[in-house]
Amino acid sequence: MTSPRIVIIGAGFGGLGAAIELLQHGFTDVTVLEKAADLGGVWRDNTYPNAACDVPSSLYSWSFAPNPGWARRYSGQADILAYIDQVAGRFGLRERIRTGVEVTAATYDEARATWQLDLGTGETLEADFLISAVGQLSRPVVPRIPGAETFAGPAFHSAEWDHSVDLAGKRVVVLGTGASAIQFVPGIQPVAGRVTVFQRSAPYVVPKPDRGYTRAHHRAFARLPRTQAWGRTLTWFASEQLNKSLTGTNPMKSVLEKAWRLHLRRQVRDPELRAKLRPDYPIGCKRLLFSNDWYPALAADNVEVVTSDAVEILPDGVRDADGTVHEADVIIYGTGFAATEFLAPMTITGVGGLDLAKAWADGARAYFGISVPGFPNLGIVYGPNTNLGGSSIINMMESQAGFVRQLVQAVHVSGGSIDVRPETEERFDAEIQERLAASVWGGCTSWYRDEAGRVTTNWPGTVTEYKTRTAQVDLDDFVVTRPAG
Incomplete structure (x- = not known):
């Protein structure tokens, strides 16, 4: 039997990891479609000053591809992108990636048990199994503020940084104080004439234990791989304690809150500014941030923090x-992404003409974030309720890739389709939402929630639990259908 035709949408960590998983298990007909001009996902797009990961690189990397050459503990954007490119080359993915190709629609053909893809190029493509790996943080959001079109100067989102704009001596208004802003504001503060930061809610910021690796580190990592593996294991353990603290009573949350209080007190002497920078929600409700230079940047003489809403752009x-x-010469939006609009803006049509957007009208949901009833032969990587409040998302993606590969194997054997049972997904969703309601995310507002208030992004447990529960697909949870005849 020939290998099923597999199409993966997205060439970031999720899509490339899924492709490698499939190739390593003998599935050779794999095509990766990427709407941008190159691979890399968020690490291709986010090139703002000081762009870096807030998870140590020993853990924020594929388990099957350790990199002894990381420049520092928390790697920057350029090093992570180079790592992705190097691993893609090592596993022969380059010739399987079609760049500059956007999928606008995908329609399931029940009679043939295939997916018909409409591409932005005007062509169509057929797949026996479709994998969406477009991620949760790929579509920048710019708030609709009256008068935005009248602004006379440059204005751009942090994920679409305009490097042609010289910020030296300029008056810069920054909207947002999330994970991107806490990196690029300290990057632009020394050169800008004036920086005005609009803060809707103050983040919890704790010290970032970063350091550059020495030659001795690199020699040890290369000659004694267990040294780097030990660092990965230690980071894994610490991050799992953070995950437990967000969904239970683990004491690490109180330790982190004490670390935040001390960090703020030491770095911000002005009591008025310090009061502005105190969050009004429980720690962990929104993503915990790591930085050694955020508070000093805000305390600089050329920076002002505004806690009143931006209501009009002139x-x-x-x-x-x-x-x-x-007054502003430049506006920079650090306003995040459409994290709860999974798979948008693609139109996904399943069995009986079921539209995925309508199926998710009350909030995105999927079995382990991967399978949606009524959409056979479809797997999602980094789907609903698979995000983390702490730890490395790559570990979750690797588990998802293994789960999807098992679904592909079932399709390969049957020659037909595999679809999760509605009652299976419903039981799973009920469990997840009940656990989320009891977590730190259950009673506060954050980007983890959709407009209706449902937490659709986060996983309410540890990575270890997710890995264990997705290690083996139970085919009793699915309907496997062979083609007629």
Whole structure:
């Protein structure tokens, strides 16, 4: 029997990891479609100053491809992108990736048990199994503020950084104080003339135990791989304690809160500014951030923190809710991503003409974030309820890749289709939502929730639990159908 035709949408960590998993298990007809001009996902797109990962590289990397050459404990964007490219080359993925190709629609053909893909190029493509790996943080969000079109200067999102804009001596307004802003604001503060930061809610920021690796480190990692593996295991253990603290009573949460208080007190002497930077929600409700230079940047003489909402954009600045106009030459949006709009803007049509957007009208949901009833032969990597409040998402993606590969194997054997049973997904979703309600995310507002208030992004447990529960597909949870005749 020939290998099924497998199409993967997205050439970031998730899509490439799934491709490697399939190739390593003998599936050779694998095509990766990438709408951008190159691979890399978020690490291709986010090139703002100081862009880096907030998870140590020993853990934020594929388990099957350790890199003894990391420059530092927490790697920057360029090093991570180079790592992705190097691993893709090592596993022969380059010739399987079609760049500059956007999937606009995917329709399931029940009679033939195949997916018909409409591409932005105008062509169509057929697949026996479809894998979406577009991620949760791939579509930047720019808030609709009245007058935005009238602004006379450059304005851009941090994930679409305009490197042609010289910020030296300029008045810069930054909207947002999330994971991207805490990196690029310290990067632009020393060169900008004035930086005005609009803060809707203060983040919890704790010290980042970063350091550059020495030659001795690199020699040890290369000659004694167990030294790097030990670091990965130690980081894994610590991150799992953080995951437990967010969904239970693990004491690490209180330790981190004490670390935040001390960090803020030491780095911000001005009591008025310090009061502005105190979050008004429980620690962990929104993503915990790591930085050694965020607070010092905000305390600099050329930086102002505004806690009043931005209500209007003028040709020469931004008006806040108090009526004050903050003059600006440049506006930078650090306003995050459409994390809860999974698979959008693609139109996905399943059995009986079922539209995925309508199926998810009350919130995105999937069995282990991977399988959706009524959408056979479809697997999702980094889907609903698979994000983490702590730890490395790559570990979750590797588990998902293994699960999807088993679904592909079932399709390969049957020559037909595999679809998760509705009652299986419903039981799973009920469990997940009950656990989320009891977690730190259950009673607060964050980007983890959709507009209806449902937490659709996060996994309410540890990575270890997810890995264990997805290690072996139970075919009793699925309907496997052979083609007629």
